[in-house]
Amino acid sequence: MYKNNLYLYLSAYPDSGKEAKGLKIVFTFGGKFFIMPRLLSGLIYSFSFFFATLFCNSLAAQQASNFVIGAALPKGSIIMHSAKIKHFAGTHPSGLELNVQYQTTGTKYWQQLYSYPRIGASFVYLNYHHPVLGQSFALSPYLSLPAFKKLTNRVHFRFGTGLAYFSNKFDRTENPGNNVISSTWNAVIQTRLEYEFPVYRSLWVLAALGLNHYSNGGNAKPNLGMNIATASLGFNFLKSLNQPPSIQEPEIIRKRYYFTLSSSLGIKQRNDFDTVRYEVKSVALMALRRMNQKSTLLLGVEGFYDPSLIPRRAWDPRVEPGTTPDIKRLGINAGHELNFGKVAFGTQVGWYAYRPYKADAPFYQRLETKVQLHKNFFIAADLKLHDVIKADIIEYRLGIRI
Secondary structure: OOOOOEEEEEEEOOEOOEOOOOEEEEEEEOOEEEEOOHHHHHHHHHHHHHHHHHHHHHHOOOOOOOEEEEEEEEEEEEOOOOHHHHHHOOOOOEEEEEEEEEEOOOOOHHHHHOOOOEEEEEEEEEEOOOOOOOEEEEEEEEEEEEEEEOOOOEEEEEEEEEEEEEOOOOEOOOEOOOOOOOOOEEEEEEEEEEEEEEEEOOEEEEEEEEEEEEEOOOOOOOOOOEEEEEEEEEEEEOOOOOOOOOOOOOOOOOOOEEEEEEEEEEEEEOOOOOOOEEEEEEEEEEEEEEOOOOEEEEEEEEEEEOOOHHHHHHHOOOOOOOOOOOOOEEEEEEEEEEEEOOEEEEEEEEEEEEOOOOOOOOEEEEEEEEEEEEOOEEEEEEEEEEOOOEEEEEEEEEEEEO
16 A cells, blocks of 8 residues: 555654654655664654754744755765775766745844845755666755855855655675765765856746765764755746845844753764774863854864773784773863854854873864854754865764853
8 A cells, every 4th residue: 555655754763672762753665664873763853953043043033935946966976085985986966856946035133134145955866877876866955055145146155954755774794885885875065156146027036066975974874974965957936026125123132152061973884894883982171262143163172982992902003012001081062153143053163171091193183063043042953074085074063152
């Protein structure tokens, strides 16, 4: 009865006959059931909550909505970021993209600051034309910032993140060549530069150049990740606003200096031979300065405990026999947050000031999405990296503002 249908739903799942421990996303297709790992389920919840906050804040005071509906045909090429993926050279995925956007009208002051951006969601299907990679389906909420806007020409910069389903993942027996995708469910980060112009009434032609990144953040190995450069051609159906955008009074920054204290938890797999999932924890104390309505600078110190380093230390030839250097780490980091009302995108660079066991690089980077739930509480989802392109772990953070 359900063999050829596709379903997505939430389930309170049992664990070895015990009571349900939480919600997971369950996916069924072709009569088979796939349960998304708790880590990636949490990822999609986090980012969905982030963009839902933007969307709801924009619509709350709006009586008449302004939507943009569009479609495009993307054509791409896999970027060779590592010699280990040279067997994918010459792979050119193609597919279909559908998107819907809401044109903000200035009901919130941050919308005015960013020249009234669009908030949208896209569904992207890609066929990789490669038996090892198969196909992917991605759903990504995004924010589209206008860089140039005239009556007959518009340029937008779009960025977003979401979740992607891959038909072919790494399998040591059946698909050993896929060293870029080892999970059925992966996070996707999308950036794109778009140009659009009208051709007939409300019909606009769209041309775009983009970069898509797919990775599970180290939740499963191997995880070299995949970067795809794309060119897209399509159309948007939109109408001019019935009324001019609202002009809001500038919001007053009442407190420019403040501190935050937070703790994070993430799950990672060491390599494709060690299938144990390790819980990685951190604690961070940050000092922040609100520069203006858009920007916040931060400087902080944080401690890390990564138990996946214990078995790695045991066989590391650099470790002197009979010694067990401490795996705990202390980092000093600095960064910047780009604020969109109660949400922010952060970028950070850190250095391990204390690192007795010298695994990985001495510097780390972090991409963060943060939502201010209350004036004193926030949640965040982070992607921590080494060497800029090497994903270490996805962290989920809960913090207080002091």
